[in-house]
Amino acid sequence: MPTILDIFKDITKLQRCSGNHSEFIAYMQNLSQKLGYICLVDDVHNILCKKENSNAKIVFQSHYDIVCLKENCVPEIIEDEYSLSAKDSTLGADNGIGCSYMIALMYERFDGEFLFTSDEEIGLIGANGLNLPINANFMLNLDSEEEGEICIGCAGGVDIKAIFNNKKIVPNIDNLDLYEISISSLPGGHSGVDIDKNIPNAIKLLIQSIKGCDGKILDISGGERINSIPANAKAIIATKKQPKKLIDNMKIEKIDTKSEHLSIYDDTLLNYLYSFKNGVRELNKELNVVQDSINLALIKTNIDEIVIEFSARSMNNENLKNLKDSTKSDLEKIGCNVNTYGKYPAWNPDINSFTDTILNIYKNINSKASLRAIHAGLECAIFKEKFPNLKIASIGPTIKYPHSKKEIVYKDSINNVFEIVKIIAYNLK
Structure with missing residues (x-):
């Protein structure tokens, strides 16, 4: 045998x-x-x-x-x-x-x-x-x-999908430079059992870098699976400032092209993702386990929109509903179309x-x-x-x-x- x-x-x-x-x-x-x-x-x-x-x-x-x-x-x-x-x-x-x-x-x-x-x-x-x-x-x-x-x-858990399409073509009157910022091969991990282990989230790090140089998002993608902590992410941005390398796994390359017009996404999404509290939201001391959490799992740019997906979890079904509803409401306030899927008790x-x-x-x-x-x-x-x-x-x-x-x-x-x-x-x- x-x-x-x-x-x-x-x-x-x-x-x-x-x-x-x-x-x-x-x-x-x-x-x-x-x-x-x-x-x-x-x-x-x-x-x-x-x-x-x-x-x-x-x-x-x-x-x-x-x-x-x-x-x-x-x-x-x-x-x-x-x-x-x-x-x-x-x-x-x-x-x-x-x-x-x-x-x-x-x-x-x-x-x-x-x-x-x-x-x-x-x-x-x-x-x-x-x-x-x-x-x-x-x-x-x-x-x-x-x-x-x-x-x-x-x-229990629920996945939240938001579509942001506030995009405009503007003249490059400030003579902004283009950069590609990429993060690769971070450890990753399970967005439930590993969410309290301080594993870096590639999308959040990318957003911090973009925000730090006052960048404008032209294209962005990141994450591997809805239930994983993102290990990879990259973006093309326009900015006056040289982006700063935040970690060894980050690569910054200037794009040697000047454009008279730029197709950029509104800063409201960048600001929301920058301030978004990713990870553990509450601990359950009685069970000695994370009570509530939410993970920024996936982001990608389609032709005229950015799609962002989150995975929310809670040990309590009422807490899970509240976490879902509040996240959905906040996303809708910045102009996203939001739906939820994959719910389990x-x-x-x-x-x-x-x-x-x-x-x-x-x-x-x-x-x-x-x-x-x-x-x-x-x-x-x-x-x-x-x-x-x-x-x-x-x-x-x-x-x-x-x-x-x-x-x-x-x-x-x-x-x-x-x-x-x-x-x-x-x-x-």
Whole structure:
């Protein structure tokens, strides 16, 4: 039987960037046939594997898509004695290790339900559109990223998209110079669990540089994914002053062209983004977690408009609504057309017989194990809405810097958590 690492390396060879489904679906269909499971696929590309006459008490769940910082990227694994990472890309341990745990249990012919969801990283699309029969009483989500922590609650989130089209063509009577300012290869990171780690936001840094030289925006772009802290950004601006280099990763190039007329965007957007409070808005001392946050995630220039996207999160649904409404209102005041999308609810912390069982099992192996909530969106919140009687918890190995080139997972942690997964599985059986 293959090891967890063997399985992970095998599925990492498949194209699993969000929006790509066919290779992993084919892999699971072939594997299910080989191991004696039926394999069901719904209209939004979720996969459910189970035995024909299953008496499963537990459904294991992981999403199979990964964040790719470049389109159609297949990670090249870098392995040492202690860990796995990837060469110049995300690794996809989020949530490939969880998928590997589930596949390993299938190799053991375990009678469980194995739910692999699609497109979690671009708005929990698979979980929201799930149309597959879940009959188990318990769900173990395998998308947590800290060994020893049993997640029993998570943040809700909503994405905010603003379109700014206040643009005009003006004569260059001040003889402004053109510059290209670019920022590249910042660490990036997850805009939920990493939002309090003081990771620099490339778009905010770019805006600070433009504001510092009284620049006028002609063109701007930045960010990689709606749920990532931007690692790259660039802009073309007009200014009288030489822009200042704020960090080593910033490059400033003068464009040796003079223009009699300039097509520039109004300063109201620049001023708003400069003063915008990015990152943590409030802490939850009771849960020892970020309560509210918002991340300036994406910006791009189209023909006659700039599109800006934000990701807001909160551990409380009412707070999330207030954060969304206030941000939307502020953007509308500067002339933006605003809409929201990708909303998912918070999962209110829930301690029950299932979570107590997991905690007791975990403490027998790791005395420091604890229940906690995280400031990130988990599909658990959606499943709890769809299946109110389902008892849910989430665990996983230690994964550092998901959604970034620095993503790393530790071998000992992978193996430790799988032992716990197996004990939970057979205990419930």
